[in-house]
Amino acid sequence: MINKVFDSFDEAVADIPDGASIATGCWGVTSLSQNLIAALKRKGVKDLTLIVHNFLPTFLFTEDEVVNLSVLLPQLKKLITAVVGLQVLGAGAFIKEYVDKGLEVEFTSHGTLASRLYAGAAGLGGFYNPVGVGTILEEGKEKRVIDGKEYILEMPIRPDYAFIRGHKVDKLGNLVYWGVYREDHPVMAMAAKVTIAEVDEIVEVGEIDSEHMVTPGIFVDRIVKVPEGGLGSPQRAQELLSKVAQVDIVRQILFK
Amino acid sequence: MKQRLEREVIAMRAAKELKDGDYVNLGIGMPNLCALHIPEGVIFHSENGALGYGPLVMQDMVEKADQHYVDAGGRYFTPAPGMAIFDLVTSFAMIRSGRLITILGGFQISEKGDLANWNTGEDPLGGTIGGGMDLAVGAKRVIVTMEHTTKDGKPKIVKQCTAPLTARECVHLIITDLAVIEVTPEELLLKEVAPGWSAAEVQALTEPRLIVAPDLKEIEL
Numbered sequence: 244m245i246n247k248v249f250d251s252f253d254e255a256v257a258d259i260p261d262g263a264s265i266a267t268g269c270w271g272v273t274s275l276s277q278n279l280i281a282a283l284k285r286k287g288v289k290d291l292t293l294i295v296h297n298f299l300p301t302f303l304f305t306e307d308e309v310v311n312l313s314v315l316l317p318q319l320k321k322l323i324t325a326v327v328g329l330q331v332l333g334a335g336a337f338i339k340e341y342v343d344k345g346l347e348v349e350f351t352s353h354g355t356l357a358s359r360l361y362a363g364a365a366g367l368g369g370f371y372n373p374v375g376v377g378t379i380l381e382e383g384k385e386k387r388v389i390d391g392k393e394y395i396l397e398m399p400i401r402p403d404y405a406f407i408r409g410h411k412v413d414k415l416g417n418l419v420y421w422g423v424y425r426e427d428h429p430v431m432a433m434a435a436k437v438t439i440a441e442v443d444e445i446v447e448v449g450e451i452d453s454e455h456m457v458t459p460g461i462f463v464d465r466i467v468k469v470p471e472g473g474l475g476s477p478q479r480a481q482e483l484l485s486k487v488a489q490v491d492i493v494r495q496i497l498f499k
Numbered sequence: 500m501k502q503r504l505e506r507e508v509i510a511m512r513a514a515k516e517l518k519d520g521d522y523v524n525l526g527i528g529m530p531n532l533c534a535l536h537i538p539e540g541v542i543f544h545s546e547n548g549a550l551g552y553g554p555l556v557m558q559d560m561v562e563k564a565d566q567h568y569v570d571a572g573g574r575y576f577t578p579a580p581g582m583a584i585f586d587l588v589t590s591f592a593m594i595r596s597g598r599l600i601t602i603l604g605g606f607q608i609s610e611k612g613d614l615a616n617w618n619t620g621e622d623p624l625g626g627t628i629g630g631g632m633d634l635a636v637g638a639k640r641v642i643v644t645m646e647h648t649t650k651d652g653k654p655k656i657v658k659q660c661t662a663p664l665t666a667r668e669c670v671h672l673i674i675t676d677l678a679v680i681e682v683t684p685e686e687l688l689l690k691e692v693a694p695g696w697s698a699a700e701v702q703a704l705t706e707p708r709l710i711v712a713p714d715l716k717e718i719e720l
Contacts, residue, residue, distance in 0.1 A: 270547045270569070270571075270573075271566070271569045271573050272566065273566045273567055273569075296587075297629075325627075325628045325629050325630075326626070326627045326628065326629050327624065327625045327626055327627075328624075328625035328626075328627075329625075329627065330627075334622040334624070334625030334626075335622050335623070335624025335625025335626065336624070336625070338624055338625075339624055342624055348624070350626060350628055351628070352628050352629070352630065352631070352632040352633050353546060353587065353591065353628075353629055353630040353633060354591035354594060354595060354630060354632070354633030354637075355632075355633070357587040357588050357590075357591050358588075358591070361588050373595075373636055373637075374595070374632050374633050374636045374637070374666070375632055375666075376636075376666070376667060377613070377664050377666065377667035378632060378663065378664045378665065378666065378667075379663055379664075380628075380632065421567045422565065422566075422567025422568045422578075422584060423545075423547050423548050423549055423567060423568055423569055423570075423584060424567060425548055425584060425585070425586050426547050426548050426586060426587050427586070427587045428586070429586040429587075429588070430586060430587060430588050457586070477566070477567075480566045481566065484561060484562050484564060484566065485561075485562050487561055
């Protein structure tokens with residue numbers, strides 16, 4: 244059995260070159276692969292393409308508390324996403340200086356991005372999408388009428404790397420998630436050429452019930468364990484919860 | 500200044516469109532207020548991968564929230580018996596399958612039912628397309644809740660949207676602080692008005708022509 248377990252996050256990202264494309268999850272703090280993002284920042288590679296469903300500015304937490312995706316901005320050449328910023332957080336202002344320096348932003352919808360990643364995973368050449376007809380999503384793309392309905396030709400996405408936030412993984416790489424941080428991770432794990440999983444727990448083969456595996460080990464190449472109580476751990480997330488309730492802006496977003 | 504409906508009342512009116520057994524996806528903002536008024540047996544869908552979840556965690560209970568359960572807007576929710584958790588590909592298969600009713604917010608709606616709700620047009624860099632485009636195209640019924648006019652009193656129901664579109668010809672029902680309007684391929688049908696408002700007054704704040712339903716009545720809860 245090959246050993247997929249890496250001792251450090253820096254080792255797990257060591258071969259990522261300039262210009263790589265990376266897909267990773269982002270739907271709330273617990274879905275972030277914070278240690279992998281921090282390692283990528285330390286590595287300093289540039290001209291990256293980041294494929295992510297939501298791209299938000301840092302707010303509420305310091306970088307010691309939560310490593311947010313926006314720390315990678317200086318290293319990005321292109322961003323493919325469905326959400327940039329939020330109204331209450333100044334919308335797109337936080338990327339302006341990077342866009343002025345050449346950062347390319349490709350907008351898409353959540354469903355379209357999930358489908359493009361699935362197409363990449365499944366080796367498809369493209370697919371016809373009914374979503375986005377008549378919107379900015381159709382710019383520069385072929386369209387076709389099928390049975391009287393208009394569709395846009397969307398291309399697959401096959402990222403070089405995927406950073407996956409999993410919960411428990413066995414040494415074969417079979418992986419389960421926790422709650423909603425499953426989200427975009429399963430399809431990203433399948434679509435990427437190299438999938439790196441940041442997990443809470445690594446267990447022996449046989450300890451995860453086959454009925455419960457969500458991402459089969461064939462899609463998982465590298466596994467690194469989050470330090471107990473450390474950055475990105477469930478314990479750290481729970482400690483930070485008390486901060487969440489106290490801040491006005493968060494109150495606006497979460498409790499309006 | 501004539502009384503317009505409060506946001507909560509718009510949400511309550513929208514909730515009346517739902518019944519036991521409906522699967523509903525609520526957009527962020529005003530649509531989310533509907534959650535408190537929805538009838539028994541309606542099942543909530545959250546695009547980030549949860550179906551049949553329980554109530555949102557309120558501010559004073561946040562420290563007890565489980566951070567692994569958030570909805571598409573980042574709000575903590577309570578897991579419930581029978582709740583399903585699934586990935587995004589599965590979620591968007593639900594969304595595009597015509598199985599969901601969606602309640603969305605809106606910046607503008609055109610007379611043909613085009614919806615613009617992801618960017619007011621003022622911010623060229625940011626934007627929250629999110630799952631709104633997929634919901635607008637894929638849901639079996641699209642209900643939009645919004646104010647009838649902008650802060651400076653301009654109509655939000657317009658001949659042609661000037662804000663970037665979410666989807667074309669997708670809205671079925673519009674519920675505002677002044678009116679309930681059904682969108683059909685032929686017309687915008689004014690079915691209900693806020694108490695104390697006349698059809699003519701609502702028309703004055705709406706750019707395209709409204710057809711007044713013969714059984715026009717006041718919005719009731």
